Amino acid sequence: MAEAPPPPPVVVVIPPRPSPPLGAAPNMTLPAKAADGSRRTVNTAVTPAQALWNLRSAYNVAALNCTGEQGAPILGGYTEFQKKYAKSLAAANKTLDKEFKTRFGAKAIREREAYQTQVYNFFALPPVVPSLCQAALDIANALQDVSAAQLEQFAPTGLANAEAPFRAFFDSYEQYQADLLAWEAQYGATRAEAANGDSLS
Numbered sequence: 174m175a176e177a178p179p180p181p182p183v184v185v186v187i188p189p190r191p192s193p194p195l196g197a198a199p200n201m202t203l204p205a206k207a208a209d210g211s212r213r214t215v216n217t218a219v220t221p222a223q224a225l226w227n228l229r230s231a232y233n234v235a236a237l238n239c240t241g242e243q244g245a246p247i248l249g250g251y252t253e254f255q256k257k258y259a260k261s262l263a264a265a266n267k268t269l270d271k272e273f274k275t276r277f278g279a280k281a282i283r284e285r286e287a288y289q290t291q292v293y294n295f296f297a298l299p300p301v302v303p304s305l306c307q308a309a310l311d312i313a314n315a316l317q318d319v320s321a322a323q324l325e326q327f328a329p330t331g332l333a334n335a336e337a338p339f340r341a342f343f344d345s346y347e348q349y350q351a352d353l354l355a356w357e358a359q360y361g362a363t364r365a366e367a368a369n370g371d372s373l374s
Contacts, residue, residue: 185360188356191353193349194346195301197346214336214339214340216292221325222264222265224325225324225325226262226265226266226269228312229262230289230292230293230296231296231308231335232309234293235247235302235305235309236248238306244306246313247306247310247313250316257321261321296335298339301338304341304342312331312334
């Protein structure tokens with residue numbers, strides 16, 4: 174009596190390896206989270222003057238990087254922002270000079286320049302710039318109803334709106350990292366065996 178044929182090899186269907194959101198690099202370092210779960214960024218717990226200056230920085234990054242149909246109104250809005258609020262921005266700048274001088278003494282200029290570089294780099298994160306462009310359009314529209322006297326009061330809200338797409342991206346990237354760890358734990362060894370020529374798919 175002929176022996177029964179051996180069972181077919183087990184086919185392991187491996188789902189695609191998770192990839193970073195928005196085409197981001199696979200090894201990014203995210204801003205840390207505090208004990209309460211909130212994410213600490215360069216915009217966290219800043220003074221009113223710093224909030225305004227960081228909003229200006231975000232708007233500036235958008236004006237320099239947003240192109241196409243969005244580009245013109247953002248650049249025009251930023252130019253108007255600089256003119257309309259010139260006195261308020263100058264006052265904020267002077268306040269920041271004093272704040273950094275109080276905190277850092279003789280190192281104030283260097284510390285402020287280093288911090289400001291961090292702010293610009295934060296808002297210039299390539300995967301998120303397209304979303305920043307939309308946020309900048311929304312901010313430009315909102316500023317039409319903001320007087321010079323109201324600008325400092327508006328700044329924290331405007332800054333939060335500019336930062337929102339970055340926070341969403343960080344959360345998405347954190348989920349990608351978790352998904353990747355789970356994928357590696359379940360399928361990493363299987364994929365390695367398949368690459369070595371074992372009977373897996």
